[in-house]
Amino acid sequence: MQLSKETPAVLPVLELPRLAMLRDERFLVGAHIITAFAALSIGALMGPFQAFHRAPAFVEAFPDATIPVFSYYYQALTAHGTLNALFFTFIFISGFSYFMVGRSLRRKLWSLPLAWAGFGAMLVGLLMMLFVLVTEPQRSSVLYTFYPPLIAPPTFYLGLVLLVLGCWITAANVIVTANLWRKEHPGERLPLAVFAAVANHWMFIVSSIGVAVEVVFLLLPASLGIIDRTDPQLSRVLFWFFGHPLVYYWLVPAYISIYTVLPQQAGGKLFSDPLARVAFLMLMILALPTGVHHLFADPGVSEVNKAIHTFFTLLVSIPSFMTAFNIGATLERAGRARGGKGLFGWMFTQKWTDPSVAAQLVALILFISGGISGIINASAQLNITVHNTSWVPGHFHQTVGGIVALTYIGIAYWLIPMIRGRALFSKKMALAQVYTWGLGMMLFGHTMAEAGLAGVPRRSLTGISPFLDEASKYWLNGAAISGVILLISVTLLFTNLVLTLAGSPKPLADVPEIQTKGDPRSPMLLERWGLWVGILAVLTLVAWAPVFAEAISATQGFQILRFLPTGVPMP
């Protein structure tokens, strides 16, 4: 891939309005983005059907109905969790990172062959996951958190190993490319998008060590029969070492779009570049010492450790409050420039009819709601009332299903046309998709939260549960209605994307502008990566060493037998 501005004539530069996309880049980014959305098309399709089968009224009306593709409920749920939350997000993040880094630095990647190798690993991983889910529906139904002593077939774990391997390659490629650029441009600040991507990939490298150790040393050997005992509490600790940073790994690329693309799309300019950098660094540093807030109800973690992680959890909400201000101010300026008057007038003058802008604005609205329920989850005592109830999926469909997925969709609405070289098939269809998604997720979040408060468990085929009261049934039926709205939205999304890829009759028009310059007023201190990664490592060690010590001292030498989801011990 060659990006030098001086010799465009001899290079295969695609003639695009403000942004060129080179052939190599187009293939690499295109392969990632299209694969990611293919994974989402299967995973997201399961969602509405889960909502239907969880609703007693639906099961009563259609006792013989089955879920398409993955007919068994927990098979569908495992597919939904792994394909949406792991494969779609990770593969998208790699493709989008490559695009933003190449674009903002106007420089080729450190290693294109390595990038393709990473893509290959992720693609094979995805195919392995699909294969095992289809061929061994019951044995592979261990959900996307794969807590032992439930053990899936080896293919399940190998698929995940390949996925994470691909992400490590992306991380190395992004970080090394940024370093090379810094050597070539002494004294300059990294463009904001690259700064954020570097922080995000560092965080991923450190945090994924937890899940890698869990899968490679505990689960895969247990699945292969090399060891016949596990330790579930230790596994949960290792998983959540990774699990909370994971949510920021999803969120930061959405923030990259909102901080570095949305301001220009909205007709303005980012309010404060330096404070955006501070926010990204805080997300990176504070993402790790917080994971125990997912283990508030665990018997093997002491209250002191729970309290320490709660403290850091409060701190890690600060960058999101900073984002609320920075983006709010950015949008206000853009809205006023477009004629908005008075206290709230600027909200009405946003580009609500531009699909990409609308997607990101609706995503931000969902995040206000999801963020507030998140603070409730994080309050150690309130958590006990909602832990493992439907409240939790209610919350995270407004976060990962809201700001994350919808922003990624908003990106796809300009990036996929660029990859294809033709305009989006239908702007109207895209707008209808964005607003039905927003409405559906709002309603889904609300009904699931109410169901959770009424006691409805999560991860459960509640449509046939014998213990539900009237309130529980009412809210579950409500969630199924939001499932109908979301099914419409999913259908609109994929119809539009497929028709765009098939080639829309219209030529490519609008492509957003990308910031290629870092703000020179941003302090150089913020670019001292050795320092920040060092702080990340120290905080991680301090916050997690006692948790691991506790979990390891509690294993008594791995006594727990392995089980299959069908209820029998593993031979």
Added chain:
Amino acid sequence: MHIDRYERAWLTAVGIALGAFAAAMAAGFILFGIRLPSPVARINPNTFAGTPYANPGIKSLGGGRYEVFMTAKMWSFDAGRDSGPVGVPPRVKIPRGSEVTFYVTSLDVDHGFYIEGHAINLEVIPGQVARATVTFMQAGEFNIICNQYCGVGHQVMYGSVVVQ
């Protein structure tokens, strides 16, 4: 680094709000004695002999205080024969106003232990004893629900506490 006047005010407000949250949580722990589950004991689920789990059930400590030992397995809870026959979701009978400490462990995989309308919500993990205490002030029947995925029968794993 330049920070806008309004942003400074906003961040101060955020700082105060988070400080208030932290104080409320600390008060919950220290002043109101709200406890989270924490390590009680480890147990080998393959050999329960000699532990209370060999014979799950209700123990009265006197003075309106009770201990309930329960096990969870795919896909039922067991609270001993006082709470009903084997294979039927147990109904744990408790006099109104009692303070009950539940000790729950698993025979096989991870389960959940949640009681409707009461602040008790535990991850039940094989090898670990999960403990929580609640006071039942209101008469009625409250479902105990397994709220952690535990395999194909997860959706029918429940029991109840009958407060008389």
